[in-house]
Amino acid sequence: MEEIDSMTFRQQLLAIDENLGQEDVEALKFLCSDWIPLKKLETVSSARDIFQLLINKDFLNPEDTFVIAELLYRIKCNFLLQKLGYTKEQVQEELPYRGLVSEYRQMLYEISEGLTKEDVGDAMFLLREHLPKKQSTTSSLELLTSLEKQDLLEDSNLEILERICSKLSPDLLKKVERYKRGKAPVFNQESTEMAPSSACGFSKPSFGNVSVQEPAVKHLPRNHIDSYPEETGSLREHVGSLLSLAANPDIKGGPSLLRSMGDGESKTTAEKTAFYKMDGPYRGYCLIFNNIHFEGGLGRRNGSQKDAMELERVFTWLGLDVRKYDDKTSKEIEEILKHWQSSENWKDRDCLVCCILSHGESGKIYGTDACLISIRDLMSYFTANRCPLLAEKPKLFFIQACQGEKTQQPVYLETDNHNRVHLGADAQRSRYASSQQLTSSIPAEADFLLGMATVDGYLSFRHVQQGTWYIQALCDNLQCLVPRGEDILSILTEVNADVSRRADTKGVMKQMPQPAYTLRKKMIFPVPRDPPPPAQPL
Template identity: 60%
Template sequence: MYEADSLQFRQKLLNIAGGLGKGDVEDLKFLCKDLIPFGKLEVMTSAREVFEFLISNDVVNQEDTFVIAELLYRIHQICLLPQIGYNKEMVQGNLHLKGQVSEFRQMLYELSEDFTEDGLTSAVFLLKDHLPKRQSRMSGIELLTALEKKDLLSENNLTLLEDVCKKVSPDLQKKIITYKLKRVSLSVQESKETVPSSVRRSPLGGASLPTAIQEGSTQCTTKSSDSYGSLRQHTGHVHSLGSNPGVKAEDSVGHSEQSFSLGEQDDESKIATKKYKMDGLRKGYCLLFNNENFEGPLGQRKGSQIDAKELERVFKWLGFEVETYDNQTSTEIHQHLQKWQSSEDWKDSDCLVCCILSHGKSGEIYGTDAQLIPIRTIMSYFTAKQCPLLARKPKLFFIQACQGEKTQKAVFLDVDTDDHLGSDAQSAGLPSPQPSIPEEADFLLGMATVDGYLSYRHTREGTWYIQALCTKLKQLVPRGEDILSILTEVNKDVSYRADPQGEKKQMPQPAFTLRKKLIFPVPKDPPPSQQP
């Protein structure tokens, strides 16, 4: 039955591909630049190849074809939507929740459509020195693509394009101005929503943010430009990221780049435009603690090995040496951390990654001996003072563990799949006092859930959070996205998930004191899922 369904699904996409002309395919490829690496797009010549890539990377599957529907809608091929069960109104109604094409890409596509023949010829003439020498006639999409390839056009670099449009057509310039004003408006709105009058300064130099999501409100916005959240109850004073809230909002700031430039006058006051060094011979180590079997009343974490194996594959692909520790007691975890704290290997390493898969409660995780370890303590082993060889280097912690026993309520229901969900919660007990993160820079903490709530683990497929993290790293690292943008996409992915009855939801909570952008170098090999 599954094979028949798969065949029918692919036949529908093949029919759609057959209904698209050469110009439609170029439009499709242009809109997919947020979804497919540019190098791969360049060699694609058909819609079928585009669809095949989206399927192989699980952007499109039999259960979810919305990305295809969105692309058809944006290239004005409304007549093909019924092939996959959509119509114009259905697509429009879901764009704000499920849309994958960025505002920036939409704006560029509209510009390409609005170029008159004379205006395009004039633009090509003005930009002649920046365009391929042998190409005298270009479409609007080809022109914009050429500028992007030469790094003369990007979401944060519209100066050249705006200047040309001003000379060629004031109407085109207005589109760019409207887009820029919209971005500014979102930024202002973000600031108003996340930095109320109760904000107080953090010892890190940042501002504190409020809890943005309470129980019963788990609907998440879909763009990475949406408001940043905050974190206190998990681990204390850190900067937070994403449109997800929660744990209590204090001592965090929406824009980390601003927080450090406000009070420092040395060279690091300009770090907002800098990146962490990540091109050394040794990327660093990924320390992976996978606790599956516990003493006492804590249940077995079935499916955790799936997460552990995927994390190992992804971080090895990113160039890290992975050290895995299975089923460690609290004492053993401390011993391993102490060993790595004094390791000379950090001298030539660019970065530390530490992943912990376990049960937990507010601000703490369990060893297999059912003893709690504060997350603050785990991170404190690697502060600049305690581990000087990692000073000024990024330290990333990803924690897959419950942070309480409450269940987040769902907004949308889905009752079509089998229920194999477990939770990473404590068995019982009152919340413990909230620890705080060491007041040091260059940390990033990715929590699977906000404080007080459960996180979910599929016994055959792994946890929602870790699987989303690995998927987004594989998808977005090749596109040059920084870690904060990637984690925002992880937030978005997990926020859409629910149990079969639609009653259980989850909202991850990243937090950070990073002072620069962290961008993983693009590996030479394809992502693990694409390897034979």
């Protein structure tokens, strides 16, 4: 029996290894470098090698695979957790007590993700006299590892790192400052206990002035206990009118983040004007159109109910009133939007979120009657002149639908085109794909965001049981990053990264989401007081 268990265990590890690329392996090596000597890590060429080293160190065995679950979570390969029998929610719940990756290592990894190739080249130039002459660093992780080898970077010596970040990105410097502040325990007047920070940065709520006590757990990292984290970032713009990357400003951490972001009595007028107002008596409405059954030969969208459930769960947690509409024709969708356009309820609401799950073609989605509707037309119901009560308020549209051409019959995954798809080599070919097409899909007026599951001309994929890659990644990242104070554009950047890592079982078919927006300010959902409710099975 033990031999069978051991073989099953190694088969699980092998299946994970087969789904990890070289960049993922490098990330795993970096995160493990506190436990495994660098000399041994230099010989690693695959995830299997790392797994064996962890087994040798007794960090990993058939009865306890949590260390792998944590590592997959840290590098955002959450779709592989199921191979170990974990869900993302289970990992998040156990991380505060079983996590092995130190806060120091996490901080370095976050900084590495924020450094571009150009940044690494600039850093190499700045550090030329401190690094070996033959140094040929090509990645941010290699740069940080080299600094550690030279004793220029360690938990108690962050001076070089601070100087680099101050020259390249002041926003990354704030991550270092946040970490340094978090190292010093903060005690309140009535308690000397601190609440452990959870995965995704969601602290367990305190009760009055009494915090949750840290349990005594084996392998608990020295710096794992921290106050409620803060995140920083920078706003970047692509050339042209399509904008796709951004992050939030400096947001003060600590328990104050458990209150609404709109509470900030200490914010200056300039700080307040940089954000959309999100402190009204009601957060807003989330409209979910979930089309599964179609006329005219369009395929049934199996798995879409999972998407609708997750959207309802997450946006309800974020404080929005959710209204769900199943299987609506094109005319019914337009009539529902007209009703909401004229609603007086928007007066006291902060925002609108509209999610449409359906089949689609370039710039359009299908109603259940097999009739196409322009995405631009749907969004235009809520322009300032047609819906004055939503003027100057953010209006977010998330579209889960194919935007490309016909393909063949599927096996395990389906596309949200009007035909099903076999995940073959031609599934990602596009006759036309341009950012201009996406940009022209949103109204010219301000305060709109359009999140598309895929770029124009391409397919988007849907698992018949687990839902679509895009919507599941959107919900996961909202749940993880809202508690960290991330703005919506930063969250969508992480969604892009998550979905881009997905692939079919052969590693051939890929998908790339694309946001476009006319937002004028940063939109940050207030941090809910309670942790998100667990996902419900179908």
